Amino acid sequence: MKSLAEPKRWERYFWPTLVSALLLVLWHYCVIWTNTRIFPSPLDVERGMAELLRENVLWSDIADSLRRVAIGFGGAVILGVPLGLLFGWYPPVNQVVNPTMQILRPISPIAWIPVSIIFFGVGDSPAIFLIFLGAFFPIVVACVDGVSNVPSVSRRAGRNFGLAPWQLLAKVVFPAALPQIIVGLRIALGIAWLVVVAAEMIAVDSGLGYLIIDSRNSGKRYDLVVAAMLLIGVIGLTLDLGFRRLEKIKSVRWGFRDES
């Protein structure tokens, strides 16, 4: 979206901050007006977060969640990108594999929880497996689409200069598809972060998802629950912003012309 008048620098930060602040105020007064004893106010949450920091559990929970995402998402990238490129490169292979993938793809990773516990028992492995599943399909689909959207002009130019098929894939098709692949990776990372929290509620005893479920179960500490929720949001945003920096790399920036 681009309006005619570029917003001034301070406006870009001021208005979003104001919206967040207003929501906090609204939340605060809602808690007061309703006289709730269960739901925490922003100040309760802040105290809860300070308590978590003091007890030093917070950093290890964050680290555990991030580690699971790194392994699960990393595995999905390592396996998904080459497979996606392959399927996109050989349409006949894609025609054979695609129906199966389209059946597996809409199954929420959450639905896989029981099955993954049978496969991997309880611990890190089922959680990582779920993250892998959540990230894998969007990555494959983005790569297949990316490859099939490479303009025929680029392929022809590559062939014209005498490139062998694998060189054409490495030097033309992959760089041409890369912007779309990066978008797919970004979406997949978002999904991975969603899934890790869900997975940690069931299969493991550490991480931000576990922190939420544990705070509720041991003494209904809803201040800690909401503190963990907010942290999940902030970390998710940070991951996404970090990933968006990839779009600024010069050799892919051409693919993001219209995004502001």
Added chain:
Amino acid sequence: MLPLMKPFVTPAALATKLRVEHVNMVFNRDGDSTHVLNDINLEVGDGEFVCLLGPSGCGKSTLLSTMAGFLSPTGGDIRIDGEVVRGPDPRRIFVFQERGVFPWLTVEGNIGFGLFKLPRAERERRIAYYVKMVGLEGFEKTYPPELSGGMKQRLEVARALAVNPDMLFLDEPFGALDSITRLIMRGELLRIWEAERKTIIFVTHDIDEAVQLADRVVVMSARPATIQQIVTIDVPHPRDISSPHYLELRDGILKQIGLAHKL
């Protein structure tokens, strides 16, 4: 034979580079068949500059793609240096409209794209040479989205020339440029052609462009395309585009195109 010494070249004076023999092209799609090329016969001499001129959609680009080996004719043969064309070849480079440059590579990267088999020093020497030839000094590290249309087109020509091909196929290369840039690019192309003497097949629907550039203009009919007439432009470069003879040739082609449209 010293083509550089001649003010213009005639096919009779040159060894045959390209021979198109009874080429037919029929596209089948969804049960419909479209007859695009109808019995095309053409000879092009070594070092000659030939324009394929015809109405939009007549099949001239199809003919060019067939010559370049991207498409196989459904009938007939295309021979280059006596050999039947079986696919694209780095000795014959196809220049698309400016879309052909690779946006993920810098100017240097694009020009060096076809030079991956050369040792590094030689590659860099050639890149520098062709950057200079097409006037892109100072833009070596620039990515195509930051170049103007004319610069992108020059870049693509440089990328083609860098592999030292004997033939260039140009498919309406200046079609997307504004009219002033287009005029400049024509001059640049002639300058490069006179220096390097590649055989050039140039597709255009612009009559003035064809008459300004070509040794011979091949006028094609509407689909299914046949060769309607071949006009030799026996005017030496640089051409005086207001001389009576030039205008006579141009009007002759205009009439032919009028017939092609059956107006």
